[in-house]
Amino acid sequence: QKEVEQNSGPLSVPEGAIASLNCTYSDRGSQSFFWYRQYSGKSPELIMFIYSNGDKEDGRFTAQLNKASQYVSLLIRDSQPSDSATYLCAVTEFGGYQKVTFGTGTKLQVIP
């Protein structure tokens, strides 16, 4: 069974610090990788996606992918209290259809 593992947290960081969220996946055939942010009581919102090894930056967010080690990470620079949410890692394989496996999420708390 394909798995996506995340530390449930909570991960507490002070405002202005860098938050580092990690995710490992079991299926070496995985081909695309996503990070979603989910505020309490709300639906997941896509914030980053990455397809190739290396880093991808978008504003304060950087996604990092290492396929050899089967891990994906999300860095949030200059963390803000509004970043406090649960972050879901998602991994996709596709053949007949696009199947996404979600991790259970890491809860991030940014302390003012």
Added chain:
Amino acid sequence: SQTIHQWPATLVQPVGSPLSLECTVEGTSNPNLYWYRQAAGRGLQLLFYSVGIGQISSEVPQNLSASRPQDRQFILSSKKLLLSDSGFYLCAWSTGGKEPQHFGDGTRLSIL
């Protein structure tokens, strides 16, 4: 741009009553459509997916069914709700392949 609409936002139903949740997507054609359930404090569980009109695949055996009567309409149904059907139901769409899934606002279902 594409948008996804899901309703109702909240629903309280007695055990044994029927259920119908609807999801529609605008701004794209022939999307892949998905129904997920998220139990309190848990991860996303894929319930059904559809790659075209009338094409429904079920991921887990359950008390629910899904239908896709039109290209951009996806319906989740039950004839008789169980207490265990409570949860946060999310509809999502994607264009398939490497592209990410995008979620509706969700329906919070409580069974009494």
